[in-house]
Amino acid sequence: MLSKRIIPCLDIKDGITVKxxxxxxxxxxxxxxELAYEYAQTxxxxxxxxxxxxxxxxxxxLVELVRRISKVINxxxxxxxxxxxxxxxxxxxxxxxxxxxxxxxxxxNPELITxxxxxFGSQCVVVAIDTKTIANIxxxxxxxxxxxxxxxxxxxxKEIQERGGGEILLTSMDHDGCKxxxxxxxxxxxxxxxxxxxxxxxxxxxxxHFKDVFEIASADAALAASIFHFKExxxxxxxxxxxxxxxxxxxx
Amino acid sequence: MSIALIKxxxxxxxxxxxxxxxxxxxxxxxxxxxxxxxxxxxxxxxVGEASSAMEYLKSRELDKVITSLKVPVLGICIGLQxxxxxxxxxxxxxxxxxxxxxxxxxxxxxxxxxxxxNTIENFKSELFKDIPNESYVYYxxxxxxxxxxxxxxxxxxxLKYSAALKKDNFYAVQFHTEKSGKVGEKILENFIxxx
Numbered sequence: 001m002l003s004k005r006i007i008p009c010l011d012i013k014d015g016i017t018v019k020x021x022x023x024x025x026x027x028x029x030x031x032x033x034e035l036a037y038e039y040a041q042t043x044x045x046x047x048x049x050x051x052x053x054x055x056x057x058x059x060x061x062l063v064e065l066v067r068r069i070s071k072v073i074n075x076x077x078x079x080x081x082x083x084x085x086x087x088x089x090x091x092x093x094x095x096x097x098x099x100x101x102x103x104x105x106x107x108x109n110p111e112l113i114t115x116x117x118x119x120f121g122s123q124c125v126v127v128a129i130d131t132k133t134i135a136n137i138x139x140x141x142x143x144x145x146x147x148x149x150x151x152x153x154x155x156x157x158k159e160i161q162e163r164g165g166g167e168i169l170l171t172s173m174d175h176d177g178c179k180x181x182x183x184x185x186x187x188x189x190x191x192x193x194x195x196x197x198x199x200x201x202x203x204x205x206x207x208x209h210f211k212d213v214f215e216i217a218s219a220d221a222a223l224a225a226s227i228f229h230f231k232e233x234x235x236x237x238x239x240x241x242x243x244x245x246x247x248x249x250x251x252x
Numbered sequence: 253m254s255i256a257l258i259k260x261x262x263x264x265x266x267x268x269x270x271x272x273x274x275x276x277x278x279x280x281x282x283x284x285x286x287x288x289x290x291x292x293x294x295x296x297x298x299v300g301e302a303s304s305a306m307e308y309l310k311s312r313e314l315d316k317v318i319t320s321l322k323v324p325v326l327g328i329c330i331g332l333q334x335x336x337x338x339x340x341x342x343x344x345x346x347x348x349x350x351x352x353x354x355x356x357x358x359x360x361x362x363x364x365x366x367x368x369x370n371t372i373e374n375f376k377s378e379l380f381k382d383i384p385n386e387s388y389v390y391y392x393x394x395x396x397x398x399x400x401x402x403x404x405x406x407x408x409x410x411l412k413y414s415a416a417l418k419k420d421n422f423y424a425v426q427f428h429t430e431k432s433g434k435v436g437e438k439i440l441e442n443f444i445x446x447x
Contacts (some may be wrong), residue, residue, distance in 0.1 A: 001408060002362070003369045003388060045369055071270050076390060076431045096266050100432065121300050123365055123392040167367065182427070197367050220363065250369040250388035252434070 003248045004214045005221035006235060007199060010035060012051045012081070014172050014190025015061050017229065033068050035196045035229065040073040043252050047073065048101065048126075048169070048223060051081030054146065063095050078126050093120060101169060103128040104142035107149060107156075110163060112169040117164030126199075127165040129153060131186060133175040138186045141191040145173045157190045168194070169223065171201040179205025179227070181212060188217035199223050207233065207241040214247050255279040255444070256291035258318070259300070261310055268297040268328065271430035278371050285317045292323055293444065297430070298330035299373045302354070302395070305330055305343035315347050324447045326440075327424035332417060333395060341395050344395070350419045361390050361410030365394040370407050372415045372427070377404040378446040379416065379423055379439060387435045389415070389427035396426060423447055 007073045008066045010017045049069070053061045059082070066079055080101030089100050092103050106113050106127050116125045128227050130141045131153040138153035157168055170190060172183030182203045191198040197220035197239055204224035213219045227233045239249045257272070257279040257443060259265055265281060272279055280287055292307065296318060298305060309315040318325065327335045334346045338356035346354070357364050358404075370389040372380075389407075396413035399406065405416035407426075416425045423443060429436040 002366060002391075005368050033312065065304065071269065071273070074271065074274065074431065074433050075438055076428070094266065096270060098264070123299065123367065166365070195363050197363055220368070 001248045002241070003045070003250045004211070004219070005199075006043070006238065006249065007046045007048055007221055007223040008035075008039045008235075009043050009048040009050060009201070009223050009225045011225060012049055012062070012065065013053050015065055016053070030063060030229070033062055033072055036055075036069050036077070037072050039228070039235070040075050041251070044075065044222070044238055046075055047077040049077065049079045050101065051079070053081075060232075063091060066092055066097050067096040074198050080128060082128070085218060086119050087111070087115050089120060089124075093124060099124045099126050099166070101126040101128045103130065106160070107140060107142050107151065110159065112166050113163040117166070122164045122166035125166045126165065126173065127160045128169040129156060129160075130171050130173055131183070141173060153186060154189055154193075157194060161194050161196050165196060167197045167199060167220075169199045169201060172203060177202030177226070178203055180218070181205065181209040182217065182222065184212060184217040187213060187219050191220065192217040197221060204233075207238050210238060210249070211242060211245050211247065214242070215245075253293065253444070255295065256288045257281045258294065258296045258314065259283040260305070260314065264299045264329075264428070265297055267428075268295060268430045271437060271440060275437050276443070277440075277444055280285075281366050285313070288314075288317050289321070291341065293447075294318075294323060294325045295323055295328070295443075296325060296331040296334075297328040298334070299392070300330055301341060302330060302333055302339040302344040302346065306334060306344050306346060309334070309347075319347055319349060320422060324423050324443065326443045326447070327422070329393065329426060329428055329432065332397060332414075332424035332426050334373060335417070335422055336397055339395055340423050341425045349422050350400070350417055351404045352397050352402060352414070352417065354395050354397050356395050357409060358411065361383055366409045370409060370427075372405045372407055374406045375404065377416070377418050377423070379418070379425075379442050381403060381442050381446055383435060383438060383442075389429065389432040389435060391427045393394060393426060
């Protein structure tokens with residue numbers, strides 16, 4: 001049986017891991033390669049690296065980091081942040097990334113999703129959506145959540161699927177960093193109505209939150225950052241709990 | 253031991269190379285027919301789409317090189333599918349090393365592609381020596397090889413399909429053994445040591 005995936009996310013700035021609260025207030029959390037290795041050893045199913053300050057000069061640092069990560073870890077990983085073209089994708093995939101994650105650039109240029117899918121296959125295109133509720137409507141935000149758009153989250157998600165996106169990484173800005181649980185309603189809406197996997201992100205605070213997002217919202221995977229980095233939840237313990245609650249997870 | 257990793261347009265050779273290096277194996281990454289024909293073992297990886305991968309192999313006559321090999325060969329993912337007779341993906345005639353058809357998952361399987369970790373079972377080859385039944389491996393695919401006399405491991409995604417195939421010196425796995433954690437590394441090691 002296909003298992004539910006647990007995905008630690010590492011936000012990278014200048015080559016080190018950082019994690020903020022509500023997209024602000026960055027706090028240091030260690031060496032990404034070391035963390036990645038530890039996660040792979042303790043049962044993470046996949047990893048996501050987001051370069052949150054991707055600029056042209058830092059690009060080389062990121063590529064070098066991707067190379068180092070791919071040598072060390074034996075599970076799939078996704079790299080995101082500042083990807084604007086098919087060429088950016090080629091560089092990351094050729095350095096050992098399995099998938100790339102695009103966000104703002106997909107909103108401003110939806111054709112990019114199709115181009116990447118045609119060139120490298122849908123399986124490597126993760127489209128990230130930062131969603132925030134404005135006047136009762138789940139609305140897409142870009143640029144690290146700073147800019148609201150006119151797009152409704154569900155409609156955008158359907159377009160992503162039609163354009164060849166392979167997976168959706170859905171982050172609820174209303175929940176991110178609050179540790180009060182994932183956004184069950186919007187995650188459920190997307191996961192139950194789309195034919196591509198939905199990775200829920202934002203709001204994980206304890207084991208029950210993961211159980212709920214899989215059981216109630218039918219998420220295919222759940223992503224979290226700080227609770228893993230600061231060891232508030234250990235992946236083996238989380239998986240044991242989910243397994244005891246009849247949720248299929250990979251155990252080592 | 254000289255091991256050739258076939259270099260072609262279907263993507264993930266770098267990941268396979270890294271996985272092999274992690275278990276202490278240093279292959280030659282090559283699309284040179286002579287180097288492939290002289291290797292003691294050959295690995296044929298891949299991510300991508302069947303017809304364009306097949307086109308690429310044909311244009312360099314690598315299909316002829318692969319089918320003529322007498323040493324152990326391991327196909328991975330699209331590598332498995334290209335060893336079969338035919339794939340429904342863009343109606344592609346493959347290398348026909350095994351009389352097996354590759355079909356698209358039906359809707360009842362769930363989301364397509366299947367992305368993530370699924371279990372393997374019912375092992376019939378030394379390729380799975382010391383691998384516990386129902387171990388998890390990492391899959392990304394929309395098409396799968398039907399169960400056949402060549403099936404040496406099975407998985408289930410709405411229906412049973414071949415997780416791995418073997419005929420004579422040709423071995424193949426549908427999952428990404430290079431991304432399947434310790435289990436995947438053990439399977440690669442088994443291929444190097446026991447196949």
